[in-house]
Structure formats: structure tokens, C-alpha cells
Amino acid sequence: MKQIVIGTVAHVDAGKTTLSEAMLYQTGETRQLGRVDKGDAFLDPDVLEKKRGITISSHQASFKTEASAITLLDTPGHVDFSNQTEQVLDVLDYAILVISATDGVQSNTRTLWRLLKQYQIPTFIFVNKMDANGTDKNQVLSDLKVSLSQGCIEFNTTNLASSYDEIALYNDNMFDKYMETGELADQDIQQMINQREVFPVYFGSALKLDGVNDFMSGLDRWCVEKKVPNDFKARVFKISHDDQGERLTWVRVMGGTLKNKAVLIDGQKANQLRIYNGAKFSISQEVNAGGVCAITGLTATYPGQGLGMAENSQPLTMQPVLNYALNLNGNDVKDCLFALRQLEDENPQLHVAWSTHLQEIHIQIMGEVQLEILQQNLLNQYQLNVSFGESSILYKETITKKVEAVGHFEPLRHYAEVHLLMEPAKLGSGITFDTNCSVDFLGNNFQQQVMTSLRAKEHLGVLTGFPITDMKITLISGRASIKHSVGGDFREATWRAVRQGLMMLKSSTDLQLLEPWYQFRLEIEQSHVGRAMNDVQMMNGLLDNSGMTIEGGMTVLTGTAPVAEMREYAQIVNNYTHGQGQFECSFAGYRPCHNTDDVLAKLEYDPVADLENTPDSVFCAHGAGYPVKWSDVPAAAHVDYINI
Incomplete structure (x- = not known):
């Protein structure tokens, strides 16, 4: 069959x-x-x-x-x-x-x-x-x-x-x-x-x-059954929790056989293989290629992750575009963060973040219906009656020039230095990590700590404090101490290196602010075309090459425009067409921001004051650690600064 x-x-x-x-x-x-x-x-x-x-x-x-x-x-x-x-x-x-x-x-x-x-x-x-x-x-x-x-x-x-x-x-x-x-x-x-x-x-x-x-x-x-390899490979496509709070990792087996109690990731075993049919499930001892199941016992999995011989999926095209601040309404901030982190585990695109400089919890979502569902889930599952502030646009940042970034962490009895090459990547590609570092400079164990640290957090830009994207980060050099390098040292040095590199590019104006854009389709009567085209121009939008077509006696305009300018436009269309116009829009990706100066002036983000994401380093002299400003780190580094 x-x-x-x-x-x-x-x-x-x-x-x-x-x-x-x-x-x-x-x-x-x-x-x-x-x-x-x-x-x-x-x-x-x-x-x-x-x-x-x-x-x-x-x-x-x-x-x-x-x-x-x-x-x-x-x-x-x-x-x-x-x-x-x-x-x-x-x-x-x-x-x-x-x-x-x-x-x-x-x-x-x-x-x-x-x-x-x-x-x-x-x-x-x-x-x-x-x-x-x-x-x-x-x-x-x-x-x-x-x-x-x-x-x-x-x-x-x-x-x-x-x-x-x-x-x-x-x-x-x-x-x-x-x-x-x-x-x-x-x-x-x-x-x-x-x-x-x-x-x-x-x-x-x-x-x-x-x-x-x-x-x-x-x-x-x-329909034709696909040919599958003999080696085990599977891909995670969903994370959820059952009624008892058990974490479920949903996978499609794409090759070989998934067996119960198999060690899948970081030493963690598949405790159960559940075959769901609606809300009910049966337990299986193995799932062959082509099968779909939910696995219990795994805590570090995420959607898009490849297991066995399978590679990870590419970053999702559909990304959240709106940013909301959480109003605690008297609830404990730790309780809210715990609940949101669990919901974020199920949907990584939720993006929960604690803003140190604003002392607020922020979430990133696709739209208002998702926000309403989130609010109801917090109440029903966690008894947290919260609300959210006004929405704001979720910007992102990228780089336009390559840079060697350096991070050094050397308080007393600690030591780590990391050198990263940060390069621009194509629009919409997300962030990728690589290593091109000789073991003569940094042993494999320490290199692995750097790569783990790079993937361990969402790195924030220095223009606005929003996430960075569309870049490749490569470990190119570093130094450890046999005596003093301990767990966490390379995490500190790595995170500081990323921020230091961004600050270097900020000083040379080689950073770029990105904003989300909508693809839109506007169907109106001919008498409203002039108004509509003027609106698109005023919103910094662009019409498609096809520009304008006639369908069923109505004029159809298609194109793209910034979310910040267009998110209220459906109501405007409804008003000036007296309910006869139809406006549709969908996420079209991130593009260079159309009003960068205005956004930066409004946000007033100070990257140096964001202590959880500091670009500065720590060096040691005369038995005591001392801070070194990001701009002075390359000259103070213990490993030679490479001329890239």
C-alpha cells in the first residue's frame, strides 16, 4: 500500500x-x-x-x-x-x-x-x-x-x-x-x-x-509513493504540549526507521512514539519511512530541525511583522515569561524578548487575530489576565560591508577571545554560521562552544535593538587558556564580538535598517483609480510591472508597499469606495526601510546602554579585570587582527 x-x-x-x-x-x-x-x-x-x-x-x-x-x-x-x-x-x-x-x-x-x-x-x-x-x-x-x-x-x-x-x-x-x-x-x-x-x-x-x-x-x-533512503532521517515540523503538559516533537520520517527509545539529539531518547488521529493517539514501537508521529522526551527540538541524516530546513518565508509590549496587569513578570516561553517553544515565530532598556516583555506576531488567541491562551492555560500595548513595526537590521569582529572576556581566572568574520548575505536569507578556524589557534572543543553560543540567542542590532538578519558569521580565529578558560567564557566573548562588529560598521555607516513590506491587490471601480494610485505613491509603494488590469469590469492594482504605511489601508479603501472596493495584502518579505532617519529618531536606541548586549570587552592586568571600549578592542586583542 x-x-x-x-x-x-x-x-x-x-x-x-x-x-x-x-x-x-x-x-x-x-x-x-x-x-x-x-x-x-x-x-x-x-x-x-x-x-x-x-x-x-x-x-x-x-x-x-x-x-x-x-x-x-x-x-x-x-x-x-x-x-x-x-x-x-x-x-x-x-x-x-x-x-x-x-x-x-x-x-x-x-x-x-x-x-x-x-x-x-x-x-x-x-x-x-x-x-x-x-x-x-x-x-x-x-x-x-x-x-x-x-x-x-x-x-x-x-x-x-x-x-x-x-x-x-x-x-x-x-x-x-x-x-x-x-x-x-x-x-x-x-x-x-x-x-x-x-x-x-x-x-x-x-x-x-x-x-x-x-x-x-x-x-x-x-499520488506516487516517494523513494526513501535506508539511513534514518526525519524532520521536525511542529512542537506542542498535550493536556498533561508533555512536550511533543512532531516529525516526518523521511528515511530508515525511527525506533522507540532511540537516542536522537544531545543524548535524549524518544520515550514514546505517538501516532495521532485527531486528539487521540496510539503508541508504536517504530515508525517507518513515510510515517508521521509525535515524540515525547525531547526538550531541545524545534520546527525545521533535521534529525539523523536530514538537514535543517531553510528559514521560513513567513515572518512576524508586528511588535507588541505586554502589559502585566499586576501579574508577576517571571510567570508571564515562563508561559510565553512555553508558547514560543510551540511557535518559534512568536519571538518573546525581554527588553532591558525598556524593562518590558515584547512579542512579535503576524497580526491581531494571533494576538487575541495568544491572550486567551495565557488566560485559559496559565491563568494570566494580561493585555498588550499598541502595535509597532518589527524592524530588522543587516550589514552592507564585511567586518572582522572581536570579543574578549578575561576577568580574573577566566579567558576567551573570539574573532568573527561578518559578511552581508542576500535579502531574505536569514543568518548562517560557519567556521574557518585552524585548530592551531583554537581547539575543536572551544570552536564548538563558539558555534553553540552563536546559535544560542537572537542577536540584536545596534541601530534599533531589533534582530539582525541576512548575514553570514564565520569563526576565523580565537584563543583559549588551558588553565583559565571555563564554561561560559566563550559565550561571553562570542556575544560581545557580534556586537563589537556591528558597532564598527555603525561607525562607518555600513548598517542598514530593514522593514516588512506587503504584497497588495486592490480591486476598485475606474472612478477611484486616480485616488488609489496617489495613495500608493504617498505610502512609498510600488506597482507591479503589470501595473493595472481590468477584471470583470473592475480595475485591479497590484504591487508592494511598507507594512508601516499600509496596515490601516483596508478601512480607508472601504470608506472611499463605500464598501465596493476589495483590498487584500500578504507578507512580501523585508526590504530597506523607507524612512530610516525617522525610525531611529523615534526609537532612540542606545546600544552601549543595553548592558545585556554589550559591545565592550573585559581584559585583565595586575590581577584584576577592566573594561575596554568596543572601538579599542582590536588594538588590545591578543590574537592579531586580520586585515580582511
């Missing part, structure tokens, strides 16, 4: 979870057809999910068809939880994109489509709610071709041969074969689906079970 892992993705309210429920019901996995609106969906077991009628985190279920054992991962549809959806994509064989026939391709649909393309996930499309009045199959299919891909083709279960002409157009070899024989073999079509040349489209109504069996037959026919 083929073992396939499929994820369901969709814009919120398209019927994604309803389709999942229908497939489980039709295959006999559930005895009743769960409904999101009634709060009894098998795949939305969380109290808040039932209350709000949305999926907040991914959930696992399983069902069998005639030839396949399918593991289904139902993902969140709301854009505020899109980073949790992205975490799942890296472990999928196939994806099911659910489209509402009444709403068509929406803002988050486009975002999801870009992610599916980025991760190269073969995709099936189920057009839901075809039972609604006024739906037009041909119009929906045309919309899919224009908005997503010309390769979106209806796969008629009863007469697929009628679509062979169109399918063959998207692969030259298949076209030649079809012209010779007049047929396409199933394996040829399977190959084209796997190569994302065609995207099978099915129509139906999940709530009424219309078209669901045909769709599952299509999955059975066209």
Missing part, C-alpha cells in the same frame, strides 16, 4: 477542514461528519478552535483508500497562522489547495500558492461550495488559470481522456508521445503532477459530500 503524506491548505473559510472531515467520514474513520460551525470537527479539537471556528495549529489524521494509506495534515487557514502552515510544507508529499467557488482565489490563496511553488509541492485543487447559488465552474476554472497557473486542469473522473489534449500541452515529451499514440499513460500524468506541470482540479461540495469520493479516487490514482 502506498504511504502518502498530504497537507490541506486554503484561505480561511474556504472549507479546508470540512473537506478533511468529509474524507475521514467517507472512508469510515469517523462515524459522523464533523462540522466547523457546530464545533464538533474531528480535526479542530482545541477549545479555542471550536469557539472561533478556525484551525489554529496543524492536526494529523489518517485514512485508507483502495491503494493508499494517507496521513492528512490539516493546516491553519488564517493568514496570522501562515508560518505554522509553512512549517508543515517541508514534510509533505502532496498538497490539497481548497478554493471556495463563491470567493475564488483570495489573498492568502495567492500567498499559499507562492509557498507551494517555493517548496515544490505537487498540488491537487478542490473547488468547494459548488452547491452555492450562482457558481460557474467554467468561470472558476478560468480564474484558477489566470491567478495561479495555466496548468490547472479539470480531471474528469469518468472521462479523463477528454482532457488529454490539454494535459499533453504542458510537457514537450508527453505531447510528442500523445501525438504518436493518442494516449497518455497514468505514470506520465503522475510524473507531470509531481513536476508541477499540471494541477488536477476537482469540483464539489464537501459539506454535502458531493464530489468527495471522486476526489479521493483521484488522489489514489495519481
Whole structure:
């Protein structure tokens, strides 16, 4: 039997979870057809999910068809939880994109489509709610071709041969074969689906079970089990906690076999291998390649982490863009930090930080719905009734020139010196770490301490105190003392080196402030075009090359603009179009800030006063340690400063 892992993705309210429920019901996995609106969906077991009628985190279920054992991962549809959806994509064989026939391709649909393309996930499309009045199959299919891909083709279960002409157009070899024989073999079509040349489209109504069996037959026919290596490899895609507080590491086994009690990371064993189906689970002694399970007993895992022979995933495309300060409302700061750290463990994109210079807890999130869920979780799970201040933009910092950074930590009976090469990297690449240091300068053990220290914290910039990104940091030299170097010395020296390098670049104006941008789509009447174009210009936005198109008698403007300028624009559009305009936006990544001077003046960040992130070093003379200002560290360093 083929073992396939499929994820369901969709814009919120398209019927994604309803389709999942229908497939489980039709295959006999559930005895009743769960409904999101009634709060009894098998795949939305969380109290808040039932209350709000949305999926907040991914959930696992399983069902069998005639030839396949399918593991289904139902993902969140709301854009505020899109980073949790992205975490799942890296472990999928196939994806099911659910489209509402009444709403068509929406803002988050486009975002999801870009992610599916980025991760190269073969995709099936189920057009839901075809039972609604006024739906037009041909119009929906045309919309899919224009908005997503010309390769979106209806796969008629009863007469697929009628679509062979169109399918063959998207692969030259298949076209030649079809012209010779007049047929396409199933394996040829399977190959084209796997190569994302065609995207099978099915129509139906999940709530009424219309078209669901045909769709599952299509999955059975066209999905192909991947070839897997014999060596063990797995990837973490989710962290959660069960009702008893047990930490769960969710993995997809991508090669070999995962055995119970196996040592996986830092000497930690897999205490249990849980196979979940909704909220319930069974315990297995082993999970073979292709399987998905939750592991107990691991404390240092994180989404995107590779286990065994698997490499770590690339940094997520979807990043938080808003920053909020927590109002304690009389609660103890330690209790709040503990609760938030546990929630951050489940969703690393939450980014919880203690601001020393402001004496505040800050969180970084995608949007207001995520904030409301977070506030409710703190109350329900930890009995912490907190609130949040006004949102602010989550900026980031990067460098535009390479620099050698030096950190030295030598109070009495301690010793460590670290030299790092910090280089600019391409936009959106995040931070990478490497080592190019001879063991003649620094032994392997101490080099490992440096690399661990680099990864142990989120490093902050010196312009604003926001995180640094898009750079490569390489250990190039250092020095230890056989007698005095102890645990923690290299952590101090490493962290000070990063900040020292940033301060060097600040003094030479080789730092750059980055801000989040939105990709937007604005649909308005022709009479409002002038106003809209002026608004985009005033918001420092840019129209796409296509600029302006006409769809269904309405003018469509697409482009990008800073989040700081555009986050309130939906209400403005609603007002000046009297509710007739449609505005959609999604995260488009970070770009150079459009008003750096204004932001720096408003934030008034003093990097030297941020004592938890000091750029200065500590040296020793005459039996006592003494501080050395960051600018004087290269001259005082014990290892020669390399001319890079």
C-alpha cells in the first residue's frame, strides 16, 4: 500500500477542514461528519478552535483508500497562522489547495500558492461550495488559470481522456508521445503532477459530500509513493504540549526507521512514539519511512530541525511583522515569561524578548487575530489576565560591508577571545554560521562552544535593538587558556564580538535598517483609480510591472508597499469606495526601510546602554579585570587582527 503524506491548505473559510472531515467520514474513520460551525470537527479539537471556528495549529489524521494509506495534515487557514502552515510544507508529499467557488482565489490563496511553488509541492485543487447559488465552474476554472497557473486542469473522473489534449500541452515529451499514440499513460500524468506541470482540479461540495469520493479516487490514482533512503532521517515540523503538559516533537520520517527509545539529539531518547488521529493517539514501537508521529522526551527540538541524516530546513518565508509590549496587569513578570516561553517553544515565530532598556516583555506576531488567541491562551492555560500595548513595526537590521569582529572576556581566572568574520548575505536569507578556524589557534572543543553560543540567542542590532538578519558569521580565529578558560567564557566573548562588529560598521555607516513590506491587490471601480494610485505613491509603494488590469469590469492594482504605511489601508479603501472596493495584502518579505532617519529618531536606541548586549570587552592586568571600549578592542586583542 502506498504511504502518502498530504497537507490541506486554503484561505480561511474556504472549507479546508470540512473537506478533511468529509474524507475521514467517507472512508469510515469517523462515524459522523464533523462540522466547523457546530464545533464538533474531528480535526479542530482545541477549545479555542471550536469557539472561533478556525484551525489554529496543524492536526494529523489518517485514512485508507483502495491503494493508499494517507496521513492528512490539516493546516491553519488564517493568514496570522501562515508560518505554522509553512512549517508543515517541508514534510509533505502532496498538497490539497481548497478554493471556495463563491470567493475564488483570495489573498492568502495567492500567498499559499507562492509557498507551494517555493517548496515544490505537487498540488491537487478542490473547488468547494459548488452547491452555492450562482457558481460557474467554467468561470472558476478560468480564474484558477489566470491567478495561479495555466496548468490547472479539470480531471474528469469518468472521462479523463477528454482532457488529454490539454494535459499533453504542458510537457514537450508527453505531447510528442500523445501525438504518436493518442494516449497518455497514468505514470506520465503522475510524473507531470509531481513536476508541477499540471494541477488536477476537482469540483464539489464537501459539506454535502458531493464530489468527495471522486476526489479521493483521484488522489489514489495519481499520488506516487516517494523513494526513501535506508539511513534514518526525519524532520521536525511542529512542537506542542498535550493536556498533561508533555512536550511533543512532531516529525516526518523521511528515511530508515525511527525506533522507540532511540537516542536522537544531545543524548535524549524518544520515550514514546505517538501516532495521532485527531486528539487521540496510539503508541508504536517504530515508525517507518513515510510515517508521521509525535515524540515525547525531547526538550531541545524545534520546527525545521533535521534529525539523523536530514538537514535543517531553510528559514521560513513567513515572518512576524508586528511588535507588541505586554502589559502585566499586576501579574508577576517571571510567570508571564515562563508561559510565553512555553508558547514560543510551540511557535518559534512568536519571538518573546525581554527588553532591558525598556524593562518590558515584547512579542512579535503576524497580526491581531494571533494576538487575541495568544491572550486567551495565557488566560485559559496559565491563568494570566494580561493585555498588550499598541502595535509597532518589527524592524530588522543587516550589514552592507564585511567586518572582522572581536570579543574578549578575561576577568580574573577566566579567558576567551573570539574573532568573527561578518559578511552581508542576500535579502531574505536569514543568518548562517560557519567556521574557518585552524585548530592551531583554537581547539575543536572551544570552536564548538563558539558555534553553540552563536546559535544560542537572537542577536540584536545596534541601530534599533531589533534582530539582525541576512548575514553570514564565520569563526576565523580565537584563543583559549588551558588553565583559565571555563564554561561560559566563550559565550561571553562570542556575544560581545557580534556586537563589537556591528558597532564598527555603525561607525562607518555600513548598517542598514530593514522593514516588512506587503504584497497588495486592490480591486476598485475606474472612478477611484486616480485616488488609489496617489495613495500608493504617498505610502512609498510600488506597482507591479503589470501595473493595472481590468477584471470583470473592475480595475485591479497590484504591487508592494511598507507594512508601516499600509496596515490601516483596508478601512480607508472601504470608506472611499463605500464598501465596493476589495483590498487584500500578504507578507512580501523585508526590504530597506523607507524612512530610516525617522525610525531611529523615534526609537532612540542606545546600544552601549543595553548592558545585556554589550559591545565592550573585559581584559585583565595586575590581577584584576577592566573594561575596554568596543572601538579599542582590536588594538588590545591578543590574537592579531586580520586585515580582511
